[in-house]
Amino acid sequence: xxxxxxxxxxxxxxxxxxxxxxxxxxxxxxxxxxxxxxxxxxxxxxxxxxxxxxxxxxxxxxxxxxxxxxxxxxxxxxxxxxxxxxxxxxxxx
Numbered sequence: 472x473x474x475x476x477x478x479x480x481x482x483x484x485x486x487x488x489x490x491x492x493x494x495x496x497x498x499x500x501x502x503x504x505x506x507x508x509x510x511x512x513x514x515x516x517x518x519x520x521x522x523x524x525x526x527x528x529x530x531x532x533x534x535x536x537x538x539x540x541x542x543x544x545x546x547x548x549x550x551x552x553x554x555x556x557x558x559x560x561x562x563x564x
Contacts, residue, residue, distance in 0.1 A: 472508065472515035473553035479516070483549070490545050491519060497535045499528035515554065529557075 477483040488505050495503040506518040523529040532538055 472513065472518045472556070474514065474516045474551045476549055476551045487545055487549050488517070490541065493537050493541055494519070494521070494532075497532050497537055499523055499531045515552065526559075 475484055475487055477487065491505060494500060501522040501524065502520070504520040506520055508516050508518065521532075523532065
């Protein structure tokens with residue numbers, strides 16, 4: 472979940488969300504989605520969702536040059552606030 476520094480509906484906002492599509496080109500990323508927040512209970516405006524088949528797949532993504540470049544060129548300079556949430560499937564003991 473995140474909020475951009477850009478004005479809502481601006482060209483910069485759209486450009487950021489388009490630039491994020493590069494994350495979907497990373498081999499281990501599954502079900503990549505760009506999401507708009509609809510709840511008034513959350514202050515963030517957008518979210519990215521993706522799945523990985525394994526922890527190794529997530530680590531591959533996290534270190535992939537396309538991901539690190541996106542973080543350096545877009546995420547760090549353009550995101551005002553964020554909350555990262557990483558989940559794994561809960562299995563009853």
